[in-house]
Amino acid sequence: MKILVADDAKTSLTLIGTALQQLGHEVISASSGKEALELFKQDRPDLIILDVVMEGMDGFECAKEIRAISANDWIPIIFLSASVDDASIAKGIDAGGDDYLTKPFSQITLEAKIKAMQRIAEMRNKLFNMTEELRVLSSTDQLTGVYNRRQFERSLLERLSAAERHKHKVALMFIDIDHFKMVNDSLGHDIGDLLLRETAERLKSCLRADDLIARIGGDEFVVILSNLEEITTVEQAAKKLIQELSRTYKLKDHHIRVSGSIGVAIYPSEGTDKDNIAQHADMAMYYVKEMGRNNYQFFSKELSQKYLQQINLEQELKFALEKNQLSLDYQPICDLKTNRITGMDTLLRWTHPRLGNIASEVMVPIAEETGLIVEIGNWAFEQVCLQAKKWFDKGHDGFKISVNLSLHQILQENFLDLVRKIITETKVPPGLLELELTESTVITYSDKLKDTIAKLCELGISIGLDDFGTSHSSLTSLKHLPLSTLKIDKTFLENIPKDEKNCIIVKSLIVLGDSLNLTVVAEGIQGEEQYKFLKANACKQGQGLYLSKPVNPEAMEKLLETSVIKKHVQEKVS
Numbered sequence: 001m002k003i004l005v006a007d008d009a010k011t012s013l014t015l016i017g018t019a020l021q022q023l024g025h026e027v028i029s030a031s032s033g034k035e036a037l038e039l040f041k042q043d044r045p046d047l048i049i050l051d052v053v054m055e056g057m058d059g060f061e062c063a064k065e066i067r068a069i070s071a072n073d074w075i076p077i078i079f080l081s082a083s084v085d086d087a088s089i090a091k092g093i094d095a096g097g098d099d100y101l102t103k104p105f106s107q108i109t110l111e112a113k114i115k116a117m118q119r120i121a122e123m124r125n126k127l128f129n130m131t132e133e134l135r136v137l138s139s140t141d142q143l144t145g146v147y148n149r150r151q152f153e154r155s156l157l158e159r160l161s162a163a164e165r166h167k168h169k170v171a172l173m174f175i176d177i178d179h180f181k182m183v184n185d186s187l188g189h190d191i192g193d194l195l196l197r198e199t200a201e202r203l204k205s206c207l208r209a210d211d212l213i214a215r216i217g218g219d220e221f222v223v224i225l226s227n228l229e230e231i232t233t234v235e236q237a238a239k240k241l242i243q244e245l246s247r248t249y250k251l252k253d254h255h256i257r258v259s260g261s262i263g264v265a266i267y268p269s270e271g272t273d274k275d276n277i278a279q280h281a282d283m284a285m286y287y288v289k290e291m292g293r294n295n296y297q298f299f300s301k302e303l304s305q306k307y308l309q310q311i312n313l314e315q316e317l318k319f320a321l322e323k324n325q326l327s328l329d330y331q332p333i334c335d336l337k338t339n340r341i342t343g344m345d346t347l348l349r350w351t352h353p354r355l356g357n358i359a360s361e362v363m364v365p366i367a368e369e370t371g372l373i374v375e376i377g378n379w380a381f382e383q384v385c386l387q388a389k390k391w392f393d394k395g396h397d398g399f400k401i402s403v404n405l406s407l408h409q410i411l412q413e414n415f416l417d418l419v420r421k422i423i424t425e426t427k428v429p430p431g432l433l434e435l436e437l438t439e440s441t442v443i444t445y446s447d448k449l450k451d452t453i454a455k456l457c458e459l460g461i462s463i464g465l466d467d468f469g470t471s472h473s474s475l476t477s478l479k480h481l482p483l484s485t486l487k488i489d490k491t492f493l494e495n496i497p498k499d500e501k502n503c504i505i506v507k508s509l510i511v512l513g514d515s516l517n518l519t520v521v522a523e524g525i526q527g528e529e530q531y532k533f534l535k536a537n538a539c540k541q542g543q544g545l546y547l548s549k550p551v552n553p554e555a556m557e558k559l560l561e562t563s564v565i566k567k568h569v570q571e572k573v574s
Contacts, residue, residue, distance in 0.1 A: 001025045001026070001045075001046040001047055001114070001118065002025070002026045002028065002043065002045045002046045002047075003020055003025050003026065003027055003028070003045055003046065003047045003048070003049060003114075004028045004030065004036060004039055004040060004043070004045040004047070004048045004049070005017055005020070005027060005028070005029055005030065005048075005049045006029075006030040006031075006032070006033060006035070006036035006048075006049070006050045006051060006054065006059070006062065007031070007051035007054070007080065008031055008032055008051065008054040008055055009051070010031070012051065012080075012103065013029055013031065016049065016080070016105075016110070017029055019107050019110055020110070020114075022107070023107070023110070023111055023114070025114070028043055028045060032054060032055065032056055032057065033050070033054050033056060033057025033058060033059065033061060033062035034056060034057050034062075036048075036050065036062050037057070037062055037065050037066065040066055040069070041069065044075075045075065046075065046076075046121070047075065047076045047077075047078070047114065047117055047118075047121075048063075048066065048075060048076070048077045048078070049077075049078045049079075049080055049101065050062055050063060050077060050078075050079055050080065050097075051079075051080045051081070052079050052080065052081040052088070052092070053081070053082075059079055059080070059081075059092075059095075060079075060091055060092065060095040060097075061095075063077050063079075063092075063095040063096045063097050064095050064096060066096065067095075067096035074121075074124055075121075076098050076099075076117035076120060076121055077096060077097045077098055078097070078098065078099045078100065078101050078113055078114075078117065079092045079097045079099070079100050079101070080100075080101050080103065081100060081101075081102060081103065082102070082103045083102065084100050084102055088100075098117065098120070099113055099116070099117065101113055138150065138151075139151035139154075141200075141214070141215040143193055143196055143197065143215070144196055144197050144199075144200035144215050145197075145200065146200045146203075146204070146213045146214055146215055146221070147212060147213065147214035147215075148214060148215065148216070149214065149215075149216040149217060151214060152212070152214035152216055152222055152224075155212050155214075155224060156172070156224060156277075156278070157274075159212070159224055159226045160267055160274045160277070161274075162226070163226065163267060163268075164268075164274070168226075168227050168228060168229070169228040169229075169231075169266055169267065169268070169269075170224065170225065170226050170228065170266070170267045170277075171224070171225040171228055171231075171234040171264055171265070171266050171267075172222065172223075172224055172225075172264070172265050172266075172267070172277050172278060172281045173222060173223040173224075173225070173234075173237075173238065173241075173262055173263070173264050173281060173296075174220065174221075174222055174262070174263040174264075174278075174281040174282050174284070174285040175203070175220070175221040175222065175223065175241065175245075175260055175261070175262050175285070176219060176220050176221075176260065176261045176262075176285055176289065177195070177196075177199060177219040177245070177258055177259075177260060178258055178259045178260060178261055178289070178293040178294060179258050179259075179293075180192065180195065180218070180219035180258065181219075181408075182407050183195055183256060183258065185407070185408075185411045186407065186411065186448060186449055187254060187256075191251050191252065191254060191256075194251045194252070195249055195251060195256065195258070196215070196219065198249055198251070199219075199221065199245065200213065200215065200221070202241075202244045202245060202247075203221060203223065203241065203244075205244070206237065206240045206241050206244050207223060207225075207237065208225075210226065210227070211223060211224065211225050211226070212224040212226075222281075223237075223241075225237060228266075231266065234264060234266070238262050238264060238296035239296070241260060241262060241296075242259070242260055242262065242294065242295065242296060245258070245259055245260035246258075246259045246260070246294065259293055259294035260294065261285050261288040261289045261293045261294065261295065261296075262284075262285060262288065262295070262296035262297070263280075263281045263282060263283065263284030263285025263286065263287070263288060263296070263297055263299065264281060264284055264296060264297065264298045264299065265277045265278075265280035265281035265284060265298075265299040266298070266299075270301070271299075271301050271304070272299060280299040280304070281299065283299060283303060283304060283307040284297045284298060284299040284303060285297070286307060286310070287303050287306060287307060287310075289365065289369065290310060290362075290365055290366075310366070313358070313362070313363075313366055314366055314369075314370055316352065317350070317363065317366055317367065317370065317372060318370070318372065320350055320352075321375065321376065321379060325350055325351055325352060325353070326348065326349065326350055326351075326376065326379070327349045327351065327552070328346050328347065328348060328349065328380060328383055328384065328387070328553070329346075329347045329349055329550040329551060329552055330344040330345065330346060330347070330401070330550060330551060330552075330553065330556040331344060331345045331347060331543055331548060331549070331550040331551070332344050332543065332547060332548045332556070332559055332565050333345060333402070333521055333541055333542070333543045334541060334542060334543070334547050334548075334565045335540065335541055336522075336531070336534055336535050336539055336540065336541060336542050337535065337540075338564070339547075339564050339565050340398075340563055340564055340565075341398075341399060341559060341560060341563055341564070341565055342398070342399060342400070342541055343399045343400040343401065343402060343434070343541075344399065344400075344401055344402065344556060345402050345543060345550075346380065346384055346401060346402060346403040346404070347360060347550045348360050348363065348364070348376070348380060350363050368406065368408070371408070373406050373408050373409070374406070374408050374409050374412060377404075377405065377406050377408070377409040378409065378418060380403060381403055381405075381409075381419070381422060382422050382426070384401050384403045384433070385422050385423060385426040385428040385433070386426050386428075387401070387553055388401050388428045388429075388432045388433065389426050389427055389428040389429075391557065391560060392428070392429060392432060394557075396557075396560045396561075397429070397432070398563070399432065399560070400431075400432055400433065400434045400462060401432060401433060401434065402434040402435075402436050402464055402485075403433070403434070403435060403436065404435075404436045404437075404438070404466065405435045405436060405437055407449075410437075410449065410452055410453075411448075411449075415452065416452065416455055416456070419456065419459065419461075420459065423459065429460075430459050430460030430461050431460050431462075433460075433461045433462065434461070434462040434463070434464050434484065434485060435456060435461055435462070435463055435464070436463075436464040436465070436466040436485075436487070437453075437463065437464070437465055437466065437481075438465075438466045438467045450480060450481060453481055453482060454482060457482045462484040462485065463481065463482060463483050463484055463485075464483065464484060464485030464486070464487060464521075465478075465481070465483050465485070465486055465487065466487045466489075466523075467487065467489045467523075468486050468487055468488055468489055468509065478512075478516060478518075483518055484518065484519060485518060485519045485520075485521060486509070486512075486513040486516075486518045486519070486520050486521070487520075487521045487522075487523050488506060488509050488510075488520065488521070488522045488523060488539075489523060489524075490523040490524025490544070491524075492505050492506050492509070493506065493522060493523070493524050493525065493526070493530050493544075496529065496530050496533050497529060497530075497533045503533070506522070506533075506534075506537070506539075507537050510537055510538060510539050514538070519540055519541060520539055520540055520541065521540070521541045521542060521543065522534050522539050522541070522542040522543075522544075523542075523543055523544065524543075524544045525542045525543065525544030525545070525546045525547060526544055526545055526546055527546055528546065530544075530546070531546055531547075547565050548565050
C-alpha cells in the first residue's frame with residue numbers, strides 16, 4: 001500500500017515510517033498538516049496516518065480538508081495520538097477519521113490496524129463496484145445494450161435544461177422499425193431480438209459519440225442530438241439512419257428487409273417546449289407511418305392537426321363495425337381476350353356519418369396500427385363467403401372472389417379453424433374463393449406461413465399474390481408458396497406504352513407468370529392504350545377503371561348476369 005504519514009515530530013515520523021517500510025508498504029512522509037494536504041493532492045495514497053497534535057494545521061483539520069477534496073473517493077484515515085479519550089474519539093470521527101493508533105505502538109498493532117483498514121477499503125470498493133454495476137444495469141436496455149426508457153427520460157431533462165442555459169438546440173428523434181411485428185410473429189422472438197440488437201448497432205454507427213440512443217420499448221428507439229447549431233445536421237442524420245435501416249439484415253438463415261419511420265421534434269421551436277417535445281416527436285413518427293413508412297418527418301403545427309384528426313379516426317374505427325359503417329364493394333376482373341368476368345376484387349369501404357367515404361389507404365393503416373385489422377379482416381372474409389353463396393345459388397359460378405388477407409390474420413392461432421367454421425356455416429363452395437397475400441406480407445416468409453397456406457389450398461381455396469414486383473422477396477414467394485394467381489402492381493402500368501422500362505417489366509412478368517402456370521392479372525388498367533398493350537402481350541386477365549369501377553353487391557350482381565364487361569371496349573379495339 002501507498003501510505004501517507006504526517007507528524008511534526010521527526011523522531012516519531014522516522015519511527016512509524018521505518019515500521020511501515022518493514023511491513024512492505026511505500027511511505028510518503030509529511031512534517032505538517034499543510035504538507036500532508038499537498039502530498040495527498042499529488043500522490044493519492046491508499047491510507048493516511050495523521051498525528052493529532054501538529055503545529056499550524058492539526059490532524060483533525062487536515063482530515064476535514066482531505067474529506068472535502070475527495071468526498072466520493074473514500075481513503076482510510078488513522079489518527080496517531082499519545083492518549084485517546086471519548087472526546088478525542090468523537091472529534092476524530094466528526095473530522096472524517098476511521099481509527100486511532102496510540103503512541104507508543106507495537107509493530108503488531110500497527111500491522112493489525114492497517115489490515116483492518118485494507119479489509120474495510122476492499123469491502124467498500126466491492127460495494128461501490130456493485131452499486132455502479134446496478135446503476136449501469138438500471139439505465140441500460142439488457143437486450144440491445146443502449147440506454148433504457150428510464151435513463152432516456154433522465155437524460156432528456158438534463159439535456160433540455162442545458163440547452164436552455166446555453167441557448168442551443170436539441171433534436172429528439174422517435175424511431176420505429178417498420179413491419180417489426182410481422183418479423184417477430186412469423187420468424188419468432190429469437191430473430192426479432194437479433195433484429196433489435198442489429199438495429200441498435202446500426203443506430204450507433206450513424207451518430208456522434210455524444211448523441212444518446214435508447215430503446216424505450218418493443219421496436220421503438222429514441223435518439224437525442226444535443227448542441228445543435230444547424231438543423232441540416234439533423235436532416236443529414238435522419239437520411240443516414242433511413243438508408244442504414246433499409247439495408248438487408250442477415251440474421252441466421254434469414255435475409256430480412258425492413259425500414260424505419262422517424263419523427264423529429266426540435267427544442268426550442270414554435271409550439272415545442274420541454275414538456276411536449278417527446279409527444280411531438282411521436283406525432284411526427286406516427287404521421288410518417290401513416291404516409292407509407294420508410295421516411296422522416298419534422299413536427300409542425302399543421303402536422304399536429306392531422307395527427308389529432310387521425311387519433312379521432314382511430315377511436316371511431318373501433319365502433320365502425322358495430323355501427324354498420326363498413327361495407328364491401330367489388331371490382332370485376334375480366335378475361336382480356338373476351339371481356340368475360342372471371343372474378344372480382346373485394347374492396348373495403350367505410351362510410352363515416354360525418355366525414356363521408358374514408359379511403360381504404362387511410363383506413364387500412366389505421367386498422368393495422370390499432371390491431372383492428374384482424375377483426376375487420378375476419379368480418380370481411382365472412383361477408384365475402386355469404387355474398388358468394390348468394391350469387392352461387394342464383395346460378396353464377398364461373399368466377400372467383402378475391403379478398404386480401406393480412407399477416408396478422410393468418411398468424412392467428414385459430415385462423416384455420418375460423419376459416420373452416422365460416423365455410424361450413426355459409427355453405428360457400430371453397431372454389432369460389434381466392435385469398436390474396438401482398439408481397440409485403442410474405443416478405444418474412446416462414447415455414448408456419450407456408451404450412452397455413454398449404455392447408456388453405458387443401459380446403460379448395462386459391463391463393464393469389466397481390467402487388468407483385470413492389471417488394472424484395474418476389475422470386476422466393478413464387479418458388480415456395482402454392483400460388484394460383486399473380487397480380488402485376490398498377491405502378492408498372494403507368495405511362496404504358498410510352499415508358500419503355502415499364503413495358504419491359506410488364507412483358508417479363510407476364511412471361512414469368514405464364515411459365516410458372518399462374519394466372520396473370522394486371523391491376524389498374526386506366527385507358528385504351530394500356531388495354532391494347534396487355535392484350536397484345538398475352539396478359540390473360542385485368543382490372544381497372546377502364547373496364548369497370550368498383551360497385552356495390554347489387555350492381556355487381558347485374559354485371560354477373562350479363563357476364564361480359566364493356567362490350568364497347570371490344571368493339572373499339574377489334
